[in-house]
Amino acid sequence: xxxxxxxxxxxxxxxxxGVDALSLDIADGEFLVLLGPSGCGKTTTMRxxxxxxxxxxxxxxxxxxxxxxxxxxxxxIAMVFQSYGLxxxxxxxxxxxxxxxxxxxxxxxxxxxxMRAAAMVELGDFLERRPAALSGGQRQRVxxxxxxxxxxxxFLMDEPLSNLDAKLRVSTRAQIKNLHHELKTTTIYxxxxxxxxxxxxxxxxxxxxxxxxxxxxPMQIYDRPANTFVAGFIGSPAMNLIEGDxxxxxxxxxxxxxxxxAGMPDGPxxxxxxxxxxxxxxRGGQISAPVYSMELLGDASMVTVQCGKALAAVKTPKDxxxxxxxxxxxxxxxSICHFFDARSGHRIEHPGKD
Amino acid sequence: xxxxxxxxxxxMRGAAIGFITLWLLMAAFPFVWTLWGSFKVQGDxxxxxxxLNALYGVQTLAETGSSFTGRGYYGAWVEREFWRSVINTxxxxxxxxVISLTFGTLGGYALSRSTARYAFWILIAALIFRAMxxxxxxxxxxxxxxxxxxxxYLSTAIIxxxxxxxxxxxxxxxxxxxxxxxxxxESAMVDGCSRFQAFRxxxxxxMWPGVITTGLFSFLLAYNDFAVTAVLLSQENQTMVPxxxxxxxxxxxxxxxxxxxxxxxxxxxxxxxxxxFFQRHIVSGLTAGAVKG
Amino acid sequence: MPHRTFIAFILPSALAMLIFIALPIVSxxxxxxxxxHERVMVTAENCGPFGCKKESHVDExxxxxxxxxxxxxxxxxxxxxxxxxxxxxxxVREAFAEASGPIDFLTRVGSLPLYKALGFTLAYTFVxxxxxxxxxxxxxxxxNALPYFVKGPVIFASLLPMIITPLIGSLILFWMIDANGIxxxxxxxxxxxxxLSLKASPTLTWITLMVYGVWHxxxxxxxxxxxxxxxxxxxxLESAMIDGAxxxxxxxxxVLPHLMPLAIFVGxxxxxxxxxxxxxxxxxxxxxxxxxxxxxxxTDLRSTGAxxxxxxxxxxxxxxxxxxxxxxxxxxxxxxxxxxxx
Ligand SMILES: Nc1ncnc2c1ncn2[C@@H]1O[C@H](COP(=O)(O)OP(=O)(O)OP(=O)(O)O)[C@@H](O)[C@H]1O
Ligand SMILES: [Mg+2]
Numbered sequence: 001x002x003x004x005x006x007x008x009x010x011x012x013x014x015x016x017x018g019v020d021a022l023s024l025d026i027a028d029g030e031f032l033v034l035l036g037p038s039g040c041g042k043t044t045t046m047r048x049x050x051x052x053x054x055x056x057x058x059x060x061x062x063x064x065x066x067x068x069x070x071x072x073x074x075x076x077i078a079m080v081f082q083s084y085g086l087x088x089x090x091x092x093x094x095x096x097x098x099x100x101x102x103x104x105x106x107x108x109x110x111x112x113x114x115m116r117a118a119a120m121v122e123l124g125d126f127l128e129r130r131p132a133a134l135s136g137g138q139r140q141r142v143x144x145x146x147x148x149x150x151x152x153x154x155f156l157m158d159e160p161l162s163n164l165d166a167k168l169r170v171s172t173r174a175q176i177k178n179l180h181h182e183l184k185t186t187t188i189y190x191x192x193x194x195x196x197x198x199x200x201x202x203x204x205x206x207x208x209x210x211x212x213x214x215x216x217x218p219m220q221i222y223d224r225p226a227n228t229f230v231a232g233f234i235g236s237p238a239m240n241l242i243e244g245d246x247x248x249x250x251x252x253x254x255x256x257x258x259x260x261x262a263g264m265p266d267g268p269x270x271x272x273x274x275x276x277x278x279x280x281x282x283r284g285g286q287i288s289a290p291v292y293s294m295e296l297l298g299d300a301s302m303v304t305v306q307c308g309k310a311l312a313a314v315k316t317p318k319d320x321x322x323x324x325x326x327x328x329x330x331x332x333x334x335s336i337c338h339f340f341d342a343r344s345g346h347r348i349e350h351p352g353k354d
Numbered sequence: 355x356x357x358x359x360x361x362x363x364x365x366m367r368g369a370a371i372g373f374i375t376l377w378l379l380m381a382a383f384p385f386v387w388t389l390w391g392s393f394k395v396q397g398d399x400x401x402x403x404x405x406l407n408a409l410y411g412v413q414t415l416a417e418t419g420s421s422f423t424g425r426g427y428y429g430a431w432v433e434r435e436f437w438r439s440v441i442n443t444x445x446x447x448x449x450x451x452v453i454s455l456t457f458g459t460l461g462g463y464a465l466s467r468s469t470a471r472y473a474f475w476i477l478i479a480a481l482i483f484r485a486m487x488x489x490x491x492x493x494x495x496x497x498x499x500x501x502x503x504x505x506x507y508l509s510t511a512i513i514x515x516x517x518x519x520x521x522x523x524x525x526x527x528x529x530x531x532x533x534x535x536x537x538x539x540e541s542a543m544v545d546g547c548s549r550f551q552a553f554r555x556x557x558x559x560x561m562w563p564g565v566i567t568t569g570l571f572s573f574l575l576a577y578n579d580f581a582v583t584a585v586l587l588s589q590e591n592q593t594m595v596p597x598x599x600x601x602x603x604x605x606x607x608x609x610x611x612x613x614x615x616x617x618x619x620x621x622x623x624x625x626x627x628x629x630x631f632f633q634r635h636i637v638s639g640l641t642a643g644a645v646k647g
Numbered sequence: 648m649p650h651r652t653f654i655a656f657i658l659p660s661a662l663a664m665l666i667f668i669a670l671p672i673v674s675x676x677x678x679x680x681x682x683x684h685e686r687v688m689v690t691a692e693n694c695g696p697f698g699c700k701k702e703s704h705v706d707e708x709x710x711x712x713x714x715x716x717x718x719x720x721x722x723x724x725x726x727x728x729x730x731x732x733x734x735x736x737x738x739v740r741e742a743f744a745e746a747s748g749p750i751d752f753l754t755r756v757g758s759l760p761l762y763k764a765l766g767f768t769l770a771y772t773f774v775x776x777x778x779x780x781x782x783x784x785x786x787x788x789x790x791n792a793l794p795y796f797v798k799g800p801v802i803f804a805s806l807l808p809m810i811i812t813p814l815i816g817s818l819i820l821f822w823m824i825d826a827n828g829i830x831x832x833x834x835x836x837x838x839x840x841x842x843l844s845l846k847a848s849p850t851l852t853w854i855t856l857m858v859y860g861v862w863h864x865x866x867x868x869x870x871x872x873x874x875x876x877x878x879x880x881x882x883x884l885e886s887a888m889i890d891g892a893x894x895x896x897x898x899x900x901x902v903l904p905h906l907m908p909l910a911i912f913v914g915x916x917x918x919x920x921x922x923x924x925x926x927x928x929x930x931x932x933x934x935x936x937x938x939x940x941x942x943x944x945x946t947d948l949r950s951t952g953a954x955x956x957x958x959x960x961x962x963x964x965x966x967x968x969x970x971x972x973x974x975x976x977x978x979x980x981x982x983x984x985x986x987x988x989x
Binding site for chain 1 (some may be wrong): 535537538540541542543544545546547548549551555559560613
């Protein structure tokens with residue numbers, strides 16, 4: 001087990017920066033999730049840690065060694081590839097055993113370890129098959145078993161659940177969580193599924209275009225997004241973001257007026273609030289506008305209104321009904337509001353809140 | 355392919371079958387004819403009276419008392435010691451194929467996995483080398499080889515043929531290895547292999563379709579070569595093709611041309627067997643990505 | 648891949664190409680600047696009963712020694728390139744001055760050895776290459792339409808002309824077109840002309856060589872196209888069908904773009920291979936009416952007595968320059984593609 005630190009790590013291809021000056025300290029035994037939209041550099045970061053991609057700039061430390069020029073095999077890691085990387089000519093059993101074989105683990109222990117790993121991901125019935133005769137989900141579980149058959153100092157998992165069906169995904173997610181609890185191995189996990197990120201992570205790293213946007217616990221990321229990108233990416237639905245102006249403690253935008261913001265500087269600002277924090281008002285409310293759309297989600301209903309160019313969604317009890325076009329008032333008290341600099345998008349703390 | 359043949363009119367189909375029959379006749383008939391003729395005497399195979407004699411073997415019957423004769427074969431193999439050339443060709447071809455593929459798979463693999471700029475330049479250089487007529491290089495070898503005293507030996511011809519064969523080999527194998535997902539060797543390296551171990555344990559087991567196709571082309575190059583072997587080998591080390599050409603030098607002698615004909619047939623047999631066994635691989639190996647270069 | 652690992656993997660292959668392809672080119676360049684020693688002559692006064700006569704004769708021993716000491720010969724600069732056997736600067740200039748018209752000029756230049764060889768090489772390359780592509784494609788289409796069980800034998804027979812040793816293949820055809828061979832005799836009967844010989848007339852020889860070239864190479868184009876037809880992108884074809892493309896449009900927009908890279912691949916290989924045409928000329932014994940650049944080098948190297956290294960090297964250099972010019976469009980295109988991707 002080991003800590004990992006990235007110090008100003010960059011990856012540049014001719015004329016294109018995949019990862020830009022990334023710095024990160026990962027504690028021993030931590031479960032860290034890299035989260036971000038497609039193409040933001042998650043896989044690239046992970047491949048640099050694994051040693052599969054050369055580092056253009058910066059340093060990577062695993063434990064107390066700089067590993068920049070170390071070969072992948074000498075970094076003592078295990079990795080689950082986004083596209084499995086199974087060996088087509090070997091059976092499932094041999095695939096799982098492979099790391100033990102090449103790392104010269106004593107032969108006597110192989111069988112027991114392979115069987116244990118296979119049992120953990122429920123692969124017992126497929127051990128004699130070749131990868132080509134497995135479904136996508138089964139292949140992904142072989143890749144998982146191959147990673148956990150050995151006790152490496154670091155686990156790297158690149159979207160290991162992307163090809164599982166919804167049910168299997170939930171159960172495998174739980175298995176991974178449990179596995180981490182048992183083994184306490186430092187784990188870096190890539191996903192663009194927020195629920196996975198929220199449920200698994202000790203800490204989440206949100207990335208966009210190769211740049212780290214925020215690092216924090218799932219709650220921190222959810223409750224105090226560091227900028228409009230994180231606010232607009234995390235949560236389902238994402239945070240409502242409305243551009244407007246503050247003048248002497250009052251925020252105004254089309255159809256919207258929020259008071260009680262004493263202490264906030266005057267000027268243009270972006271206001272954010274979460275759909276589940278707001279509610280429909282019996283009378284008045286900070287937003288009053290005609291209903292733009294109304295969606296039934298099963299456990300709740302979602303009412304959307306327009307505030308200028310922006311759409312604002314509000315979660316209401318599941319039996320709430322209203323006609324599209326009917327006027328509605330929405331309560332957005334100052335206490336649930338987040339503020340972001342209108343230009344840079346950075347969070348502005350407002351003194352009135354907690 | 356249904357897209358190409360669906361709803362073809364019978365007329366079109368007839369034309370296609372006629373065309374293919376004609377082509378097959380052109381492709382195969384010369385071999386059948388020469389095989390048949392190799393068991394006749396010269397007077398029949400090159401009959402002054404009537405080419406039908408070659409079918410019936412009129413002269414052959416008159417000269418040998420039977421309508422088939424193995425005289426040409428006896429003359430070539432025993433009198434003119436064609437068997438020596440056969441052994442030499444076996445040695446040259448075997449070594450060229452094995453060494454070419456060993457060098458070529460290593461090089462082609464490295465090229466397919468490298469993202470560096472020099473990999474591109476190596477491929478371009480290989481393309482230019484592939485384009486140069488072999489014989490232009492020969493004029494470069496000859497004088498230095500005489501000076502170094504390495505002219506005439508089989509090993510010299512082998513290493514030269516390997517080198518001449520490298521550009522094509524690494525091109526073919528480079529494009530073939532590109533169709534093998536990078537994840538495969540990368541996961542092996544994470545699992546604890548060095549680059550070379552990953553190549554040995556994970557890539558070698560899956561590379562045979564591409565290697566067999568490339569190997570076939572290497573075989574043909576070495577086996578069929580005339581320019582290099584004719585110029586670089588001494589008389590006693592001659593391989594089959596230059597040996598056959600040397601039969602031609604003395605065709606005026608009655609009967610000698612039949613030595614050449616029988617030698618030609620003998621030299622063609624291994625090629626037939628080769629295609630018979632590897633026909634599938636030629637098509638499937640080319641399909642498996644080798645032609646995408 | 649780290650540079651060290653890359654070098655370790657590529658080294659055997661790179662060394663082989665460096666020592667046996669790149670270095671020989673240097674050796675060719677050097678040799679082309681030298682020419683064989685003239686024979687050492689000695690003049691001796693030979694006095695007999697009828698007075699003294701000056702006689703000169705070759706001093707064999709001295710000549711051999713000179714050749715041994717300086718195997719390269721003596722320095723000749725670009726002399727070899729410009730002599731009558733190569734670029735023939737003087738003769739071309741004369742032809743230009745004296746020629747009555749462009750046709751006459753071309754005939755005069757065309758009879759100079761190098762230009763004659765170049766003429767045949769280019770004609771062969773640019774006639775055979777397109778014919779090979781067309782014939783190969785037609786065979787591929789026809790074979791593809793055949794029922795499954797005959798495909799195997801048909802492919803087998805179709806591959807034969809490709810795998811056959813070029814020299815042997817041309818010998819086989821050469822024997823058949825012999826005036827006493829099956830084709831030669833049949834043609835004589837057909838045209839009722841007992842003197843008709845495919846070997847005698849230069850035009851007929853050229854045609855024979857080209858027919859041989861097409862026969863030999865068409866199978867290669869055929870297998871590549873056939874392999875390509877087996878990998879047609881079926882989902883793209885089906886989505887094109889759903890998008891409403893008719894059969895012609897599907898071929899035009901899906902099949903041809905899929906086969907285009909293959910056609911370029913075959914065309915390129917054919918260009919290279921046909922430009923080096925050599926064995927058929929030996930096999931058909933056609934050196935008198937058709938010489939190619941490769942054949943010219945071969946005759947220099949095998950010339951009776953001492954090989955003409957300088958002359959062969961100069962022709963080799965000119966040949967290499969020629970193929971580079973032919974390949975230039977391809978190289979430029981590859982370079983552009985590469986720049987776009989990086
Ligand atoms: N070899 C390469 N050369 C140039 N650019 C590359 C290369 N590999 C990746 N990239 C680019 O780097 C960026 C980051 O890629 P990466 O694979 O890390 O994305 P990702 O976050 O894993 O996305 P996804 O969620 O879709 O897997 C992408 O824009 C990609 O196009
Ligand atoms: Mg990825």
